[in-house]
């Protein structure tokens with residue numbers, strides 16, 4: 682992994698810090714949902730590492746499902762819109778649903794996605810994200826469960842990519858500017 686690590690300027694969150702936070706979040710969710718059954722929705726691809734660690738700490742019955750979405754971006758579409766590349770396989774009507782995201786950035790993707798999922802009439806719809814970049818927000822959206830609030834820096838690792846790479850790093854690191862600025 683040396684070739685990946687040399688592109689990282691500094692480690693923002695160590696794997697130990699992440700592990701401690703993820704189990705804290707799982708506990709918080711357990712207190713919130715008690716013994717309700719919850720459809721845990723992993724938003725591909727960035728959330729896969731967080732999702733895999735999080736679900737192992739859950740005390741309530743969880744159903745797994747996966748979605749892959751692509752934002753139309755930049756809020757140019759009124760009200761925001763997402764293209765669903767892979768939809769859920771579970772019918773979420775009358776179910777408790779928790780969206781699991783790696784990062785909440787501008788909020789464009791998630792605010793549009795939440796609108797679309799709300800139309801399917803779940804019993805409840807909540808959002809959790811490991812990382813939150815509040816400074817970048819352009820949509821009035823807040824996650825119900827947040828891991829870390831982080832500054833506006835280009836972060837990779839623990840599922841997050843640049844150009845589809847670096848997802849495998851076990852920590853969250855700040856990418857060197859030279860990697861993405863030419």
Ligand code: PRP
Pocket residue numbers: 724725726727728752782783784785786787788789790791841842
């Ligand atoms: C990331 C993240 C969210 C979105 C957040 O996904 O997983 O879905 O961007 O950004 P926003 O708040 O500005 O909308 P990305 O499009 O990078 O895809 P990936 O998960 O496959 O890496």
